[in-house]
Each structure stands twice: as C-alpha cells, then as structure tokens.
Amino acid sequence: MSVTIHDVARQVNLSIATVSRALNRPESVPEPTRQRVLEAVRLTGYRPDAIGRSLREGRSRSVGLIVSDIRNPFYASITKAVEDIAQARGYGVLICNADEKPERAQEALHFLASHQVSGIIHVPTGENVAVLGELEARGVPIVDLDRVSGLQNAGAVLVNNRQGARQAAEHLIGLGHQRIATIAGPQHLTTGRERLEGFRQALEEAGIRLLKRHVEFGDFREASGMRAAQRLFALPKPPTALFVANNEMMAGALGAVLESGRRIPHDISLVGFDDARWAQYMHPPLTVVAQPIDAIGTLAAEQLFERIEGKPAARIQVLDTQLIVRASTGPPGAS
C-alpha cells in the first residue's frame, strides 16, 4: 500500500495534524519540528494523496481540456501550451476529445464536473450552455478557446476571425480574382460564421458579389473539405480562387485539386486559415491566414489559473491573425 500521512506521523511521533500543518502552513509550526517532518517525508517517500485532498477541499488540482479534434495540429499545440502551464503549477490536465460531436463534449463536461476539476478550457462544439452554466454556477471558471460557447460569464481567448477572412479575401481580390469561392465551416460555430462573414463583407466592399454556389459548407474535418471542393470544381464556371476556412478542410480540398488535375496557383489560387507544418512544406507552399497558436493556448491557461486563484474577472481576449503569402496564390490564369 501507499504511504500516508499517518506513516509520517508515526515516524516522528507527532499527530497527523501537526504533520499536515508542517507541510501546508510552514509558519504555523516551529522550525525544528518542521525539519523533523520534512526529514520523515523524505525517508518515507510520502506524497499527499491527491484524491484525499480533493475530497477534503472540494476540488481536484486538475483542469479539464475539451478540444474538438486532438489530431488537428492546432489543438495539439494548444494542448501542449495548457499542459505546460498546468504542470508548472502542479495541476493535472484531463483531456477530452469531443471529435466535433456536441454529445461527446457534453459527456466530457459531466465527467469533468464529477471529477471536481478546478477549471475548464473548452473548445465549444455546439450548444452545451446548460451544462456549462451549472459548472459555472458551482464556481468552476471556464475559458472558451477558439470559439465562443454563448455562456455569459465565461472568459475567452479568440482570434479575430473576421479580420483574418478579410485578409484572405483582400489578398485574392488584389491579385485580380473575380470568381472567388469559399469552403466555410459549420454555421453553428462562431468561427464558421465569422470567417464567412468577414470574407463576404470584404468581397462586397470590393464590389464582388459572393454567389451562393460559390459558398460550400463543411464540418472542419478533412473529408468534408474534399467533397466541398469537388462540388465547386464541378461547376460550369468553376472559381479561380478558393478560401478554405480551416486547415483540415484545406487538406481535403487539396486532395480534390490533385484529383482534378488542376495546377496551383495557375488554375486555382488557394488560401487557408491556420498554418500547419504541411502547409509550409507542400508544393507550392500554401498561403495562409496564420493564428498565434502558442499565445492562444498560453493566454487561455493563464487566464484560467488566474481565475482559479481568485481573480474573478473573466476576460475576452481577441488576438490578431496574420496573412502569410506563399506560393499557392497568384493572378487568375497565370502561373
């Protein structure tokens, strides 16, 4: 069995109360006693049982992280940033992969609740405001990441999606494109909506109407991107430029491009949202709207811990995107 505080107490002929105090409130115990305890701890290899402590304190020293797709490098990076910061503070990370399914996210939320996590970082997958609200009412800080859950008191770390989409659109327009299409994300997600809106708006301001048949929708997963691109390429007058609203759907769209024998950017100019290693390495390197991934994860984790440690102010932080022009975009019909 494991060594408990009783073993340490026995070792030094003190009560468990004193041992606990020596460990948690060093000032409340005379230095010599404290040293004796510390020595005994070293000797026995005692480590406080996290479960016992959690039960007593009403919260576990761990945080929940719900991502929509752990295989998307964007969320893998986020996970790393969050885990880094949690580990530094002695917290654990319970990871849940919602796989873009709201039911799974809800299940995860319940699970985290019953585990008394100290806080939750959450990539919303759909409508789970009810469960979130309960958690929040119980005093569990919540930080939305990437998307917005609709929960009132949640903090959030987001990216300026409208700006990003606008950058993509303006770049394409500047190159002289007129038949510009987009593969948009799910419209029940803020990222899906905002990227489409920013894109449409930029086009309109340039006097270009975004045709209905030039807007295809996907679910932010690879397969849907491929299908959407295939539909676009099947049009009588296919677009000469395409803005794809996330990296996974872009991976799928690329498959369709290859399949159709089109050359990039001669036959089709491509702009993605969110950078990824493969985007830099592919041929030609992909023009993208990049997000400050590390900052997103770090800020979310930092805000979460600030609030866990007492600062009540939930903040909504919006970060800027950056257009990185590489070689997948060019004037229509030119190589």
Added chain:
Amino acid sequence: MSVTIHDVARQVNLSIATVSRALNRPESVPEPTRQRVLEAVRLTGYRPDAIGRSLREGRSRSVGLIVSDIRNPFYASITKAVEDIAQARGYGVLICNADEKPERAQEALHFLASHQVSGIIHVPTGENVAVLGELEARGVPIVDLDRVSGLQNAGAVLVNNRQGARQAAEHLIGLGHQRIATIAGPQHLTTGRERLEGFRQALEEAGIRLLKRHVEFGDFREASGMRAAQRLFALPKPPTALFVANNEMMAGALGAVLESGRRIPHDISLVGFDDARWAQYMHPPLTVVAQPIDAIGTLAAEQLFERIEGKPAARIQVLDTQLIVRASTGPPGAS
C-alpha cells in the same frame, strides 16, 4: 453545491445505502425501489462524485498517458486512440507531456500515482524504472508504448524498428546508393538504438560499411535534425542518401536540404521513419517507413483496460512497419 447521494435518498425517503445499492447492484434491490431511485436520480440530476468514489475504492476511474511530445502527430494520434477507448469505458485520461525530458516524465509518474490512476500508458523518455516499479508493485498496470522502459512486468506495444530501418536501408541500397548516412535517435531509447542497428546491419549485409562520420545523432526533435543534416552536408564527400530516424528530425533535415540548395532526390535521397501528413504533401512526396499508428494506440489502450479489469497477462505486441515508396528517393545523381 452539488447534488449528492444524500439528496437522492431524502427525495425517496430511503437511506443512502439503498440508493447506492440500487445504482451499483441493481439485483440487490427490488425493482420498484430501483425505479423510484432512478426517477429521483433523474429528477435531481444526481451524478456520483468521482472523487468520493475514488477515495473509497482506492483508485480513480482514469488512466494516465505520458507522451514524449504531444505536438508530434504520431503521439497526437495515439492520444486520440487512447482517449476514444477510455471514454467508451467511462474512464478519463490524464495527459502528461514529458517533452522528451526524463525529469518531467518522472514528475508525471508521481503525479499519476498520487491521483490513483487505474493504469498508465507510457512512452518512455529515459530511465524511470524505479518509480515505474513502485507503481507496478501497487498493482497499477503499465503499458509501454513505442519504446521500452526496461520494466519487467510492463506490457508493451511496439513496432519492429529493426525491420523498419532495414526496409529503408535496403530500398536505398537497391537504388544503387553507396554513400548512405543516417540521422539516428537518442541511443538511450530503444527506438533510437534499434533503428540504428537495423540500418547498420542491412548495410553490412550488402557489403557497405556504415562510416562513423555518416552517423549523426539527434534527440527526435526538429532542431536537432536540422543541425545533424547540416553537419552531414558539410562533409567533403557528402552522402547521396539519408535515412532519418523519426518524422520530427526529418522536418529539420528538410530545412537543411532546402538551405543547402540540394534537390530531392537528384542530389540527396531521403527516407523518413513514421509517416505524417506533411510527408505526403511535401514536394516531392517523402518516402517513409510507416507505422500502424491507430493500431498502436488502440492495442495499447485495449491491453491496458484488459489488465485493469483483471487479466493479469502483460503482453508485448510488436507490429510491422511498411515501406511507402514515394518520390524522395531515386538513384544517386539521377533525377
């Protein structure tokens, strides 16, 4: 506050014992009683507190996952597979990113121990056999993944690294290369050692001596791959073919190739270990030794839960690799 078993008991005028029984041992309670309880559970929204249960049972319904680099898509996929299976069984996953640092892995191990996890899936980062042994002695099943920790009773899911490296070497030899180099992984890791051994052996069998200056070592991270490749390219007679022992170091090596102005495969043939999306998309597409990623994660998780649920047999499962020939390899000096 949260709703506890007491609230449910009050609701139906029963003792908490009966409620607990109705929930955990349906057969030990008359059906009508059970129904009343279930109804009350629904009404109150009661969910058992995982912490209380864990304390009582001496183990939490969660497993630990220690990976060496969560941003490496290989481990991100593993994480997904493990989380999938855990979630299906009602277990949570505590994720720890060791970042290839043994101290962090050890810290993580202690953390998981104090959290009374039911089992651990573990990508060894170095020598943590002592802590692992304690865990194991406490009855916590451990499954090594990808590498081998040296722990006696651990199960393991591995890949045939020697075979994989051999496939790479033979492919290069078959193409006619003579000056073949490798960027090997850390030699304190089984993957690092075995891939180098298999590679060397295949060369020797073909009558090619692997020169000392043609073996560079990295730490399985991108930056080290770049530096290693730079050293290789600075040789008076640089190699015409290069086998890189993992995908991250390959990413770095690619940077060095670009920087040096070499063309692939005309000036240098490249074979990687482990496939990645960018490997397929890059130009030219990368020849790789692929690992059955999903199977690795799934088998590890399945073995872990089998053992959690009582089957004592730790197994060592070794999976085959597969050479995928794409366009980054060709005869020396030919395009």
Added chain:
DNA sequence: TTGTAGGCGTTATCAC
C-alpha cells in the same frame, strides 16, 4: 429488504 456505521486520506477547527 433496508438502515447504521465505518473508513478511504486529507485538512482545518477547536481544545488543551
């Protein structure tokens, strides 16, 4: 069939 009570490991309150 159901209830009472003990205890898992911890921290904190209250005596001494």
Added chain:
DNA sequence: GTGATAACGCCTACAA
C-alpha cells in the same frame, strides 16, 4: 505548540 476529531462523498459489511 500540538493533538484529537469532524468532515468531504462514496461504498459495503453487518445489523435489524
């Protein structure tokens, strides 16, 4: 300065 004790929520012998 230190110790005894209660409490957190749960499950399960044992008693009724």
